[in-house]
Structure formats: structure tokens, C-alpha cells
Amino acid sequence: MARTWIEEVAEVAGGKISFLQGGTGEPLLILHRDIGNPGWLPFYERLAQRFTVYVPSHPGFDKSDRPDWMRSVRDMAIVYQWFLKTLQLRELYGVGLGLGGWIAAEMATMNPYLWKRLCLVSAMGIQPTRGEIMDQFLVYTTDYIKAGFYDQTKCDELYGKEPDIDQLVRWEINREMTTRIAWKPYMFNQALPILLRGVDTPTLIVWGREDRIAPVNCGERYMQALPHAQFVVLNRCGHFVEVEKPEELAMLIVEEFGREPARS
């Protein structure tokens, strides 16, 4: 089958941001997780049938240049506003996965008119009141990723039973950048739940019921913070919803993003 996407580079904030682009239709930005972007996933392909999908690798992740000056997820969110300006994208749809969900939420608090609609999938960013976000810095990345799957065969299909050295090195690069911006407090911003109250973007929050990395309670807290949100919890699904339930997640998003009007 012919490749349906292209790889591009944008110059932003003194560095290169590498991104994948595919599909046609209104623009939709996908922000990936702390482990990086594994490539053009079937989930992206499914969304590309309806939208023009952009999947950048965060600064310092995968092939994107590392900004040595960057210290926080907010810095990252600001760089993404710059990235969108560079691509001349003003109002668009957003899908934030894990750490990418946190970035998308920060972007929403900075510019409440940015997202037409937003989907946060097992997003980091808010401290749970029950349970804790699993600390990747105390375990091997492979163990962290395995913990994120309810169905281990899905993990093996994506990364192989024993990820190779190159894959481990890529994960290490991404983990280093995560360390630089999310070390303390780990994976949340205490101000975020307060600031999100001012965001009226219609938001779909999706979680896997068996998420062992970000407790479902994180999603409940996003629900409490965002005035126009709805919450969907998928059964027999872990943290990596887009890999374990790509079809279901894409359908939820297409249906939600297709509603009119986009903003109340």
C-alpha cells in the first residue's frame, strides 16, 4: 500500500521540529506521549480519512532538536503555539495523548480560542486525588511501557517482544527530555485544574479502565476542571488507548469532532 503520509520539518524557536502529516480535511494536531511518537499509527491513519493530521515530535523527542533551555511543559506548550503559527494553523482540532494531553491542556489555558474541539486521552497534567501517576524514572522504560498495556500482545505487535537497541536508545533520548521538563512535580501542574476552568473548549476525555500509569481519577479531575467536557472510559484497555483501541478511539473522536456547533 502506498504511503499516505509525509515527513516534514519546521524551524521553531531556534530548532527543528520533525512532524508527520497525512490525510485531507480540516487540520487536526496529535500530541504524542512521553515515550515519543512510534511512527504513523493505524489510529492516525483512521483520523486522516477525515482530517489533515499533523503529528509533530515534541522538541527534544525522536528526531526533533533538543532545546537545552526548555525547563517545563508550559515552555513546550508555548513552542507549540509558535509551531502552529509557522504552519499557519489558527483554529484546529486537537488530540493529546498522555504527556501530549497535558501540553494540549496548557495550550488551551493560554489561548482559549485555539482548539475547536479537544480530545484528551489518558492525559498527564493533573495530580490525582486517588492513586499516583506511575513514576517512569524508577523503572526501566520497557517495564513502564508494558505497564501501560492491558493486552500485552498489542505492545509486542508494536515494539516486538524484545525491543532492539536502537529502540531503547530512542526511548532513552525521550526519557531524558521528559526528565528535563517534568521531573518535579512529576507529571502535573498544580495550577492547571484552576486555569482549565476558564477554558470553554468542548472536550472529550477518554481513559482506559485498566490504566496503570495515569489513574482514571486523573480523568475525573479533568472532568471537574473543564466546564464542557464528557468522559468516556473504555473497558479492557490500558494507558495506550490509541494502540489498544484505535478504532473505538478514532470513532469517538470523529463523532465528537463532527458535532456542530463546535463551541457553545
Place this chain on the structure above:
Amino acid sequence: MHLMYFTEQPMSAYPQEEGEKFGYTALLFPNKFFDPVAASRLYQERLEEYLYAEEMGVDGIMLNEHHNAPFCMQAKVNIFAAILAAMTKRVKIVLLGNPLPIADNPVRLAEELAMIDLISKGRLVSGFVRGGGVESLATNANPAYNRERFVEAHDLIIKTWTQPGPFRWEGNHYHFRVVNPWVLPLQKPHPRVWIPGVVSRETIVWAAEHRYPYIILNAPLEECKKIWQLYDEAAARVGYKAGPEQRGYLIRCHVAETEEKAIENAKQFMWMQGEFTGLTHPLWAAPAGYLGEWARRPLAEYRVGRRKQTMPPFEKQLETMSIIAGTPKQVVEKLRIIIEETRPSILALWGNDGKVSHEDSMTCIRLLGQEVMPALREIGEKLDLKSPFEANTPVSLACTPPHELMATAAL
């Protein structure tokens, strides 16, 4: 030569089988196995041993710091340093050292060290380290900024000691409205700074560029030669010729009245090695960003088992002189080889560890101080190995007179 006594101060009184069951004895190994009654006794014994070491004639007592692990009971190196400052009279108090990146307030550290120097009447040697990965995790200091914080904290401490306050510090990781502590070191221009290490090439070069003595921590002899080459090249680049006064070496060395007894006790160094390398999670030893880019691939290879890091057996370590044990006469002959090969002017003898009894530790210290060290001094004199104190070396490159630099640069 400057001859020091060292022990890791192990908290050996914990149920070892629990450590083996847990799989690791660092960071997350539950501290319910910490025995405060035994720990109090062990602190008293170590203190008694340090005082005895001074009485037996050692030149210096080397102290260090680690966190969340039973292999070292010193959670704050400055505490024992302060005690020794008051209770000893003559020995240098050599801290190898304060882990700078985990300090959020280097000015306070500069104050503490100044107090130790004043109380000891100018006997402080203030070494600095980056701290291990576990230190970063245990104190929640971001490992990705470890080296940046090390360098900046060092610069701030030296400035605090050498430039009149008040001044303002607006750095990358540290920010102070007012730096103007009302306590400064007795030694001028400032206490000597020695840098211990073994892993990072960057640290070796950094030490050489500052003209700080580098103390190799028990690395194999072949490795030492590479380290000195790296050091010497960096020294030449900045304009001085490095010599024995910049070279230090730490070696495991246990002495007893008989060879049998010494070897039996020296096996306790294996307990230490099991603690330090075998039972420390490799990830915790090198959290993300703690090491340079060069480490990514070796760590990944280690992870998939393509690279192994195993400690040679005890007998092999005796053979390669990674561990030295015997009667005073026997160990002097082996140390002679090490000294001739590596030409250090600073030698730390790591005498006792693991579960070596207090009584045997005292015997070891007596034999080291009264029989081994005098013989080593003779060897050092013959080889012209002058310590920084004997050679009166400038404390740093910054404190080296310009004419001396030009003269050495011409060499």
C-alpha cells in the same frame, strides 16, 4: 605523600537475606530494616576508629556521603567532618566529598565548610562530587541538570569564599539576592579542593582544567594510566604540567597480624561490592540524563544483556591488586607496585568494611599507621612524590600565579 584512612561506614547490621530477597539494597529497599540501636553503636565505633587513626599517625581521614543505602551511613558528610574538626588535632579532614548537584543552597554549603575549616584550625580539604544516581533520586535533584548544577554550585562556593560580599548571584540553577555569609574559611585563598571519581571523562578533564587533584577510586591500574593521560593532556592545554601532586588513588587494603586473618576480613570488601554494584538497580545508578550521550547505547546494551557488568571473584581481585590484604610487610610490597605504577602523592587506604569487627578494624588501623604508612612514606620520598601540601601547590588554576603558568606552558 599524603596518606589517608577511609571506610564507607557501612550499616552492616541489617538482615542481609532481606536485601537478597528484595533484589536491591538501595533507594527503595525498605528502611524498616534499619536498626537504630545498632546504627548508634556503629557510629560510636567509627568515631573511635577515626580518633585512633590520628593517634596512629595517618595524615588524613577521608569521608564521603551516600543516601538511601546501607553501604554507607554518612547521609551528610559535613556532620562527621564537624565532629572530627572538634575532636581531632592534627589530621586533615578530607571530604570526598559534598555532592553539589543535590544541594539547593550552595551558599549554605560554603558556610558549613567554612565553619569546619575554622573549628579544625584550617584542616579541611573540601572535595566535591556529582553524587551517584541514587543521590539524585533520593533527594529529587533533577539528574538531567546534574553536571550543570555541579559546575554552577562549585563556581558559587569558590566565589563566596574568595570575593568580598555582598554580591548578587543570578545563575542558571541558583539565584541569590545577597551572598554575604558572616563566616569564611581560615585557609587562604580557600581550602583545597580535590575531586574523586572514576566514571566520567568530563569530570577528569574538569578537575585538570581547575588544577584540582583527581582521586581515582580503586580503578584497575591499566585504567589509571588512561585517566592520567587524559588529565595530563587537559593540564597541558590550560598551561601547567601535571605531576604527582595532582594524583590521588584510593585502594582497598586490609591489614592484620596474620595473612589468614587479613584475607578472611578482606572478603568483606565483596559484601561491599555486592551492595554497591550487584544489588543496586542499574537504572537508579544512572537515571535519565545523569550521564552524557555516550552512555545511552552501553546502558541499552546492558539492559538487553548484551553487555555484562560482573565483579571479578575475590581471588581474582587479590591477584590483580584491586583488593590488597595481608601482613604489613606483604601489603607494603604490593602497594609499592601500585605507587610505582601510578605515582600518586595522595593515597587513601580503604581499610575496613562490611562486617569487619571493631576490634579487627582497630588492629588494621594500628598496623596501617605504625607499620605500613611509614614504609610508604619512604617509598614516596624515593620517588619524589610530594603531596600538594609538601609541594605547596596553588589550590587551583585560578590561584596559580600567571608567571608560573607561562613557565610551565613552555615545558
